[in-house]
Amino acid sequence: MATKIADGLERAFAMQGFAAPSVEDLRDAAGVSLRTLYKYAPSRDLMIRMALEHRHQRYLGHVFGDQNRSSGQSLDETLDRVANWMQTEASHGCLFHAAVASAPDDQKLRQLLEAHKSEVSQRAAVSAGCDISPNDVMVIIEGLTQAWSLSQDAALTSAKRLARLAEAQSA
Template identity: 60%
Template structure:
């Protein structure tokens, strides 16, 4: 990504995360991106392109947040992943998954549905590989998604519960 494209995507991501997908005007999005309207439209010619750019940026940041510098011991990785999801929720969004929010705002968008599916599949695949739980991607995804949705109500207790479920999954997989 070029510096300008990254700057635009980062600003759009923050605007949509803070205000949802319907509320910000194009002028608000331009201001959030920190570029002229002409430059905004050069890189993202439509509102749909703006949403996709924001979510692609979010996808990369989320993967980095979760999976960079994980412990070497696979047994420790589960707890770290769940703690990182809790930290993400505390600092990035306390009201659920931005990808699901985008699809809810535009349920007919095949592009958004495809991005949501790709994002969740990659998170699940990488979590399974990092934890040594290959073949349990859907189980891990359900725990991660449950944590994301429950965090706004239960915060640290949700993280603790996710850890307990993860340990149960590991024990069940070893048997």
Template identity: 55%
Template structure:
């Protein structure tokens, strides 16, 4: 990825995070990217593609924040991963998940839905793998999604509840009782 592409993607991400997906006009998006209109359209030919590029950029940043280390042989406590999600929410997403907001703004868009599904699946798979809880991806997803969706209303209270659920995961995982059909 070139510096210009990264600059555009970062600017688009910040513009959509700040203004939502229906409010910013093309001039607002162009200003956020710091490039000319011609350059913006050269790299991202439509508004729909701008949203997808912004979310792809968001996905990369989120994954780097929550999972900064490469997968190692030593398991990482699920509570540590949940703490990192809460740090992300405090700094980046105080109003809720940008991926869900994008899908809510255009519920019939299959590309947006696929990107949301891929983002959430990758997060759950990586968290399960790194915490040695393979097979519990569904439960992990529910814990993290619950944290993210309740964050705008409950903040740190959501984090405390998610961490309580994290303490139950090893027992549920060992017993096999938590697998979601």
């Protein structure tokens, strides 16, 4: 039941933003009664966190595979998977950044953003099997996700070029 609710909340926030959906909209998106929604997420803040945690797991599965493997995926393949996510799931940008932008003083949201970005960049760096720092990987992936709405395939091409330069410098 929690997964169904989290999935509905994630979709609602991704489509409508964090301010627009009413509790009734969120209930409808989750496909449960108001009582059940509040049982699993007793406040709007918890609904947002639940949606983001669900999004994080889906993103890891999409980018690194269902087993969330930690090695054997080239950085180019990771960037291809990030671009595919942007095309199919997040054409308007990162939901984590949008959440923090909607509540810039919310430290728990900021911590979720930092944890999400850190885990993604760490996994991508380890998976690539080279000496690129996780911070460099994060900047490359963030550049791709932020530029996606403006340049799509050109953003992917540039991200791959930057990854190759970083790999060459780390060798």
